[in-house]
Amino acid sequence: xxxxxxxxxxxxxxxxxxxxxxxxxxxxxxxxxxxxxxxxxxxxxxxxxxxxxxxxxxxxxxxxxxxxxxxxxxxxxxxxxxxxxxxxxxxxxxxxxxxxxxxxxxxxxxxxxxxxxxxxxxxxxxxxxxxxxxxxxxxxxxxxxxxxxxxxxxxxxxxxxxxxxxxxxxxxxxxxxxxxxxxxxxxxxxxxxxxxxxxxxxxxxxxxxxxxxxxxxxxxxxxxxxxxxxxxxxxxxxxxxxxxxxxxxxxxxxxxxxxxxxxxxxxxxxxxxxxxxxxxxxxxxxxxxxxxxxxxxxxxxxxxxxxxxxxxxxxxxxxxxxxxxxxxxxxxxxxxxxxxxxxxxxxxxxxxxxxxxxxxxxxxxxxxxxxxxxxxxxxxxxxxxxxxxxxxxxxxxxxxxxxxxxxxxxxxxxxxxxxxxxxxxxxxxxxxxxxxxxxxxxxxxxxxxxxxxxxxxxxxxxxxxxxxxxxxxxxxxxxxxxxxxxxxxxxxxxxxxxxxxxxxxxxxxxxxxxxxxxxxxxxxxxxxxxxxxxxxxxxxxxxxxxxxxxxxxxxxxxxxxxxxxxxxxxxxxxxxxxxxxxxxxxxxxxxxxxxxxxxxxxxxxxxxxxxxxxxxxxxxxxxxxxxxxxxxxxxxxxxxxxxxxxxxxxxxxxxxxxxxxxxxxxxxxxxxxxxxxxxxxxxxxxxxxxxxxxxxxxxxxxxxxxxxxxxxxxxxxxxxxxx
Numbered sequence: 001x002x003x004x005x006x007x008x009x010x011x012x013x014x015x016x017x018x019x020x021x022x023x024x025x026x027x028x029x030x031x032x033x034x035x036x037x038x039x040x041x042x043x044x045x046x047x048x049x050x051x052x053x054x055x056x057x058x059x060x061x062x063x064x065x066x067x068x069x070x071x072x073x074x075x076x077x078x079x080x081x082x083x084x085x086x087x088x089x090x091x092x093x094x095x096x097x098x099x100x101x102x103x104x105x106x107x108x109x110x111x112x113x114x115x116x117x118x119x120x121x122x123x124x125x126x127x128x129x130x131x132x133x134x135x136x137x138x139x140x141x142x143x144x145x146x147x148x149x150x151x152x153x154x155x156x157x158x159x160x161x162x163x164x165x166x167x168x169x170x171x172x173x174x175x176x177x178x179x180x181x182x183x184x185x186x187x188x189x190x191x192x193x194x195x196x197x198x199x200x201x202x203x204x205x206x207x208x209x210x211x212x213x214x215x216x217x218x219x220x221x222x223x224x225x226x227x228x229x230x231x232x233x234x235x236x237x238x239x240x241x242x243x244x245x246x247x248x249x250x251x252x253x254x255x256x257x258x259x260x261x262x263x264x265x266x267x268x269x270x271x272x273x274x275x276x277x278x279x280x281x282x283x284x285x286x287x288x289x290x291x292x293x294x295x296x297x298x299x300x301x302x303x304x305x306x307x308x309x310x311x312x313x314x315x316x317x318x319x320x321x322x323x324x325x326x327x328x329x330x331x332x333x334x335x336x337x338x339x340x341x342x343x344x345x346x347x348x349x350x351x352x353x354x355x356x357x358x359x360x361x362x363x364x365x366x367x368x369x370x371x372x373x374x375x376x377x378x379x380x381x382x383x384x385x386x387x388x389x390x391x392x393x394x395x396x397x398x399x400x401x402x403x404x405x406x407x408x409x410x411x412x413x414x415x416x417x418x419x420x421x422x423x424x425x426x427x428x429x430x431x432x433x434x435x436x437x438x439x440x441x442x443x444x445x446x447x448x449x450x451x452x453x454x455x456x457x458x459x460x461x462x463x464x465x466x467x468x469x470x471x472x473x474x475x476x477x478x479x480x481x482x483x484x485x486x487x488x489x490x491x492x493x494x495x496x497x498x499x500x501x502x503x504x505x506x507x508x509x510x511x512x513x514x515x516x517x518x519x520x521x522x523x524x525x526x527x528x529x530x531x532x533x534x535x536x537x538x539x540x541x542x543x544x545x546x547x548x549x550x551x552x553x554x555x556x557x558x559x560x561x562x563x564x565x566x567x568x569x570x571x572x573x574x575x576x577x578x579x580x581x582x583x584x585x586x587x588x589x590x591x592x593x594x595x596x597x598x599x600x601x602x603x604x605x606x607x608x609x610x611x612x613x614x615x616x617x618x619x620x621x622x623x624x625x626x627x628x629x630x631x632x633x634x635x636x637x638x639x640x641x642x643x644x645x646x647x648x649x650x651x652x653x654x655x656x657x658x659x660x661x662x663x664x665x666x667x668x669x670x671x672x673x674x675x676x677x678x679x680x681x682x683x684x685x686x687x688x689x690x691x692x693x694x695x696x697x698x699x700x701x702x703x704x705x706x707x708x709x710x711x712x713x714x715x716x717x718x719x720x721x722x723x
Contacts, residue, residue, distance in 0.1 A: 066527055140175045143168075143180065147292050151186050156193055159186045160212055167214060180218055187219035191226055197244075203234050203375030208338075237263060237271040244279050247284045248323040251293075256283050282323065292317065295329065300335050305342055309361050310532070316363070329365075336368045343375050352382035371477045374409035377402060378416065385420055385544050390427060393420045419460050426461035429454060432467065445476040475539060477515040487517055492527050495533045500527045532567040540568055543575065552579045585620045588613050589627070596631055604631040605656050632661035639670065647674050706712075 100505045130146035168177045173179075190213055198206035205425040207230065238260045247256035260279040261373040263271050292314060299311040312335050318328035339362050346355040359375045363370055369615050378400065385396035399419050403413040430452060435449030449472050455465040485508055492503035504527050539561050547555035556579055562572040588610050596607035608631050615626035635657050643650035651674050652666040 081337060097237070099381060109122045121640070132488075139435075140166075140169055140173060140179075144175065147182065151189070154189065154193075156190060156212065158192075159190050162186055163214065167217065176237040182523070183217050184219050184518065187213055187217055187222070191219075191222060194277050198230050198234075199269040201268075201274065203230060206230060233266060233268055234271075237266045237275070238265070239267060241271070241275060241279065245282075245323060246324075247283060249327070249611055251286075251288070251290045251327075251431055252554060253283065255285050256286075286323050289322055289328075293324060293328060296328075296331060296335075296345060300331070300338070303338075305339065305358060305361065308339050308342075311335050312363050332363055333365060336362045336365060337371070338390070340368070340371050340375060343379075347375065347379055347382065349380065352379040355379045355382075371408050374407055374413075376405060378412065380410060381416070385423075391425055392422050393427075396420055404645065423460035426465065428460060430465060434467075437468075438473070442479055445472045447477075448472055449476070462696065474515040481510045481514055481516045481520075485520055487525065488520070497531055500531050503527050504531075529567045536562045536566055536572075539628060540572060540575070543572075543700050547579055548573075555579055581615060581618060582620070585614050585618045585624075589624060592627060596627075599633055600635070601656060604635050605658075607631050607644050608658055608661070629662040632657050632663035632667075636663040636667050636670070639667070643674055644668075647678055650674060651678075671691055 023622050096617055103127065122347050128144075128147060133142060133146070135143070135371060147165040148156045152158075152160040163183050167183060169176055169179055191210055194206040194210040196206075197209055207227055210226060213220055213223050238402075244256050244259040247253075247259060255280075260276060260283065263276040263279070266272050296311045296315045299307050299314070312332055315328045315332045315335070318325055320330070342364075343355045343358040346352075346358055355375060356379045359372055359379070362372050380397040381396040383396075384392040384399075387393070397417050400413045400416050403410050407413075431450040433448045436451055437445055451463045452468050457466060458464055459465070488503040488507035491499050492507060493499075504524050507520040507524050507527075510517050511699050540559060543555045543559040546558060558575055559572045559575055592607040592610035595603050597603070597611065608628050611624040611628045611631075614620055620622075636654060639650045639653040642653060651671050654671050654674075657664050657667040
């Protein structure tokens, strides 16, 4: 009997279980609406089916109660709205089942006490009056029923209250297996709510949700595993996210894109959508900023104040929130230091005002502040030092001494102090030297030079001392050497060869490096040219006479007596080239005539080629042009004779007439006519060919012909058809 009743109670619980539905919530679920934690549409349908079971008039409203905070609250359910008196459909069905059970019990079990005990044990509620129930004495069936009603509201508090309501049953209670089944379902629903929070990017909230499950429920190990899985997934996603950010700071765009794409594999909606999209946007923005930084680097590498200031302005456009902000700031500092270096160079060169103007372009930055301040102090100290007076140097030293040992330009300040102290000593020596040189005598100048030479060229006033020494030395040398130059000019005024040679000897006593040396050399060169003309002009005149008489070879030999470096050497070389060219032209023309004497087409073509080698500047150019025209006409004449027997051969011959010859134009005209004959459809009778006399050269205008170098032909010989 007990087994039968338990089976019937189990059937009742299974029916209720089907009504509520076990749910299908697993640790890794698809993302749902991120604004509300709701159960799936399938579960909503289950809740609607539960409402249908109460369609006879009883309506139970879902609710969200506050968490149970004490042992007494675990055994009672508060804030449950009172339902209508009509019993649920499920209860009516079970009532009929219980009626049948009573009959069986009356037959099988003897004794009213046993019947009463069993009836009380399995007594089911006839109405859903959960609000007014005293839970200390409530039956397990009613606890389960009311817990199911609570669980229909998909909220964390409702599910927890449902679990607390039935979890009080002992482990050996007959309904404990069914209760554990429901607790597992509700626990998984809570896990589902936690997973929704996790998928929404709220890890701590998700953990807090699932940790509210009682640790003694059978599904609690799932809670611990779920938390570990969430934390592992979250830590991996965070690691990918941070590594991507690090790649962006290092301007490794490709690696950043690959690392960011790994978030798509993370089993979390928040990381795979929002965080991933944020990284993609960051990569796009940072790549643009990286391109701007590369442009800044390129401009900065060009150097120069304008480029550096322009590069700094572009680098300052990188916002503080950018991944490349720190790199941009380092770049700004480096560029600012380069500007400070430029200012320092200006300062070392003595352009202290320019140094101030340059250092004012350094960007405001804490890393550059002291450098700028030190440059300003040193620049302002250069102002009195540049006066070159003892008082000014003392003032400059006092200003620079303000820079203490911890300042960046302290060492530079000490160098300037040492420099200006040496300069004060140099100023004293220079003033003494100027007093010694004031009389301007030879001995005075020598004494002044000796005094100032005690200043080292590496001293601050070494350059000034060197300038004074050079000035006094030039003046001294001029006084010493001027008599030699005056005597040389007096000798050269006679103009004869011996006087000029004596003048050269006198002026040569002024040695190299002396003040009047260059002036003496100029005069020596002029007098030397006159001497060489006296010596070489007779040789050149005699060579000219030999060339005019036709003895070109003897003229060339004679003119070669004038040596290289002499005043008439270039003129002698020009004469030599001219006579050699005339000789070669004569040989070429003679060779051309000999070749043309064969009176063949090849001979004429070769002869024309030889004649064309005569330079245009040669006196034989007119003769060469005349021969070229004659031989080109000979070729045309042969072609006109051959055309009567063989038109193609005549065309081939005419095409060998070179351009820029007098016969070339006529040959091209003939070729055109002859080609038209070849293209005629009917065979031609060579005996009745049109006379070429009408196509002769007599009608051509010879005045327009030029040779191959563009020079007008000297003469145009008449040409007639000898045939």
